Amino acid sequence: MAYPLGPKDNPDLRRLYEVEGLTLRQVAKHFGVSYQAVHDRLLRMGVTLRSRGNRRNAFERDLLCRLYVTDGLTVAEVAAKLNVTPHVVTRDLKHHGIPRRRTSTRPEEFAQKAKA
Numbered sequence: 001m002a003y004p005l006g007p008k009d010n011p012d013l014r015r016l017y018e019v020e021g022l023t024l025r026q027v028a029k030h031f032g033v034s035y036q037a038v039h040d041r042l043l044r045m046g047v048t049l050r051s052r053g054n055r056r057n058a059f060e061r062d063l064l065c066r067l068y069v070t071d072g073l074t075v076a077e078v079a080a081k082l083n084v085t086p087h088v089v090t091r092d093l094k095h096h097g098i099p100r101r102r103t104s105t106r107p108e109e110f111a112q113k114a115k116a
Contacts, residue, residue, distance in 0.1 A: 004032055005037065010045075013041065014045065016030060017038075020084050024038050058091075058095045059089075059092050061096040064092060064096060064098055075100075
């Protein structure tokens with residue numbers, strides 16, 4: 001039987017933790033293993049573990065404004081372009097105070113509100 005965390009140096013495991021900023025518990029749930037299994041595997045892979053409450057830095061406000069506001073991409077499209085989950089994009093939009101669009105909002109009206 002294959003181990004749920006995959007090979008010894010699993011790039012997906014590393015990406016979820018380091019790039020997307022998921023917690024150990026979120027990564028464990030994703031793979032269907034224990035928190036401790038993820039913790040131990042990351043340490044064996046040489047990954048520096050974050051202290052509690054320490055997240056990766058948010059994407060730059062200008063980048064998110066260009067993609068989400070100016071280019072009019074959806075959260076899912078921005079996430080795909082940045083190779084992260086939509087949750088990360090939503091969190092960073094909130095972090096920078098960029099309002100989410102409603103489907104009934106015209107892009108030009110939204111752009112004016114977001115730049116203000």
